[in-house]
Amino acid sequence: MAYPDDLLVEGEEVVIHRHPHWKMLVLPVLAFLVTIGLAVYAAALIRNLSWAGYGWIGLAVVATVIIVWLTVTPLVRWRTTHFVLTTHRVLVREGVLSRQGLDIPVSRINSVQFRHTIVERLLGCGTLVIESASDEPLEFDDVPGVEKVYAMLYNEVADSDVSD
Known part of the structure; x- marks a missing residue:
């Protein structure tokens, strides 16, 4: 299921959209x-x-x-939790009755890391760590295909740095 286009700004495209890993x-x-x-x-x-x-x-x-x-x-x-990477930002949305969200502009991201245990490697998931201009790094657990998400996010950050 694609992320709703009406929630994106003009010129913004979804690069990747994930729910938490099925192990949950x-x-x-x-x-x-x-x-x-x-x-x-x-x-x-x-x-x-x-x-x-x-x-x-x-x-x-x-x-x-x-x-x-x-x-x-x-x-x-699980179904209402979204991790979305667009050409402009990283979005996280959670909740059913009360929703909460987090947006990180790609241009504000300082570094991106991932980690996964041996079990998570076998299952194809892991933790994505994003350091931005905020005080503490943000950790997103149970991201499916974490290495692919990491690579795509790193590419978006690099593209953002080139365009600045």
Whole structure:
């Protein structure tokens, strides 16, 4: 899904648009599977009891609350988090009901670094560190294809320095 063009300034183009790495969804999927498994097991245990109908309704309500809390919420959070590199800036947008964003003009970036552990290398993600005119470097975790993003961002910074 492309980043909305109406949020870009004139002459600005999206170079790369990423959501956090899919590894953030492993625990929510496991929580979903465990919740369903436990709910089915509990439903089988109470099926012959006189109050089984009420028990199944209670199980369904509890399982739904747990699934929404541990699976749907992280999935929506993942889907609504954007890391966007354009020809003019780096944008980070997060949130569903309350949104927060960060824009770093490419011309203000002093240095770009990346790091990843052996597991992150195998998964193809890592941490991108951007030092700008601000006091502390900004770290963006779980960036998929971090080396490619790093190279593209470095090229944009170099192009910005040449055009200045």
